Amino acid sequence: MASHSVLFIGGTGVISSACVAESVAQGWDVTILNRGTSTTHPAHPDAEALTADVRDAAAVSDAVGEREFDVVVDFLSFTPDQVQQQLDQFATRTGQYVFISSASAYQTPPARLPITESTPLRNPFWQYSRDKIACEDLLVAAYRDDELPMTILRPSHTYDHTLPPFEGRWTTIERMRQGKEVLVHGDGTSLWTITHHTDFARAFVGLLGRREAIGEAFHITGDEAPSWNRIYRDIAEAAGVEPRLVHVPSDAVAAVDEEFGASLLGDKAHTMVFDNSKIKGLVRGWQAVVPFRQGAQEIVDWHDADPARRVVDADLDALYDRLVAAHRV
Numbered sequence: 440m441a442s443h444s445v446l447f448i449g450g451t452g453v454i455s456s457a458c459v460a461e462s463v464a465q466g467w468d469v470t471i472l473n474r475g476t477s478t479t480h481p482a483h484p485d486a487e488a489l490t491a492d493v494r495d496a497a498a499v500s501d502a503v504g505e506r507e508f509d510v511v512v513d514f515l516s517f518t519p520d521q522v523q524q525q526l527d528q529f530a531t532r533t534g535q536y537v538f539i540s541s542a543s544a545y546q547t548p549p550a551r552l553p554i555t556e557s558t559p560l561r562n563p564f565w566q567y568s569r570d571k572i573a574c575e576d577l578l579v580a581a582y583r584d585d586e587l588p589m590t591i592l593r594p595s596h597t598y599d600h601t602l603p604p605f606e607g608r609w610t611t612i613e614r615m616r617q618g619k620e621v622l623v624h625g626d627g628t629s630l631w632t633i634t635h636h637t638d639f640a641r642a643f644v645g646l647l648g649r650r651e652a653i654g655e656a657f658h659i660t661g662d663e664a665p666s667w668n669r670i671y672r673d674i675a676e677a678a679g680v681e682p683r684l685v686h687v688p689s690d691a692v693a694a695v696d697e698e699f700g701a702s703l704l705g706d707k708a709h710t711m712v713f714d715n716s717k718i719k720g721l722v723r724g725w726q727a728v729v730p731f732r733q734g735a736q737e738i739v740d741w742h743d744a745d746p747a748r749r750v751v752d753a754d755l756d757a758l759y760d761r762l763v764a765a766h767r768v
Contacts, residue, residue, distance in 0.1 A: 444468040445647060446503075446533075448493055448525060449514030450486065451477035453599050454539070457640035458512070459483045465644050472502060473515070479601050496524055503528070510647045512537040518570050519577045526581065535588050535648060540575055542595035542658050542713070543568040543706045553714040556656050565705025575656070582654050590646060591656035595713060598734060599636040600741035601748075604670060606699050607755040609742055614756065615675050620683045620763040624703050627668035627686055629710045634661035635729035645722030652721065660713045661727035667707075673732050677739040685763040696758060 445462055449455040450471030460483055462469050469486040472493060482488045491502040493515050511533040516522045522538065529536060545554050547562040560575065562568035581587035598604055605611040614621050642659045646652045665673070668684065675682035689708040693700020719725055742748045 443648065444470070444508045445510040445512060446506075446508040446529075447471045447486075447512050447514065448516070449473055449512075451480045451482055452514060453480070453602050454594055454597050454636050454639055455512075455514045456480040456483070457599065457636035458643050459486055461637070461640035461644045462647070467644070467647065470508070472499065494521070494524075496528065499528055505532075507532040509533065510535045510537060512539070512647075514539045516574060517567070519573045522574045522577055526587070530581075530587060533588070535590060535653065536578075537590045537592060537646070538574065538578055540591050540593045540656075541568060541571045542593040542660065542711070544572045544575065544593060545711075547705055548709040549711065552710065553712045554658070555714045556658060556717050562705050565701045567701075568705055588653045590652045590654075592643065592646070593656065593658040594639055595632050595634055595658065595660040595711065596707075597634045597636050597639050597660075598738075600734075600737040603674065603738050603742075604633060606702070607752040607759075609749050610752045610755050610759070611671075612674060612678050612739065612742070613749060613751050614759065615678055615680045615682050618680075618683070619760075620685045620767065621671065622687050622692075622759050622762055623667055623671055623684045624687060624689045624692060625667070625708055627671070627684065628666050629708065630664040630666055630712055631670065631707065632660045632662075632664045632711050632713055633670065633731050633734075634659070634727060635731075635734050638727035638729055642718050642722050642725045645725060646718075649721065657718045657721075658713055658715070659718050660715060661729075661731075662715060663727065663731060664710075664712045665731060670731065670735075673735040674738070677732075677735040685767055687762050687766045691766065692762065695762070699755075699758075 445467050450459050463485045471486050472489045475490040489502040491498040511529045513525050544560045546559045560572045578589045582589050611621050639659050689703040
């Protein structure tokens, strides 16, 4: 087995691209496995790229062959069946299987804050979260029954320069620049932990190959939890405008758009503040260092650098028009 080798199932997403870059920077021998179609986050030039549809077990087997890896990190499994497929492929060929779950799996709404890793997992509002919980259940059972060397990671809202923190992404920022009213769910005062992907990546790499992380779950989040009103205002300031905020109950959004509403009621509508003591106790010296005001400016600057990036979702824009008109004070 190669020394300090890590296979990323994924590797070209918002979070995984930063984790690949940090792994390379810290001297890991990095291989990524995906379809090779990402243009927003191209494969890192110093990572080996294997091409396969990760849902096609035969194609994955052909691409990887009989190779073994110190660590396998799974960014692309969202259901237990998908996790089981990767375990069938890699469970006996790695010293650590790292599953990327979601902090939205935690009890929603939370009974107590801050959230710790011992907070119960329960989300009755969002199927995505329930599926992640089911994946975790499978892995915990495999650890207990078969000594699977697994580690579970739960990112909260993690972003980069390509990803405005709103439904429809650039659509809301374009509305701001056009002087239109923009929708803020609830009264905008709930607190929301938001994490820059490079901050996540530095803690993430500190867990790779660590025996102390086997059988454990960790969330990795920023320590900053601005209100949603503040998040909108920081983005508006970066865009050079004064926002016109209209507060709309999350239930009202869910009544007209089930998927959008589920992501609010099952996640963003609730104050979520995290205790990062566990990850800081293992990855000594780590802390989040990128404030959202800086991240907001990165988002606007990246989109402004190329007009093709400033995509407006016309259907969502029209939905926003209807909702703000109905709830304008």
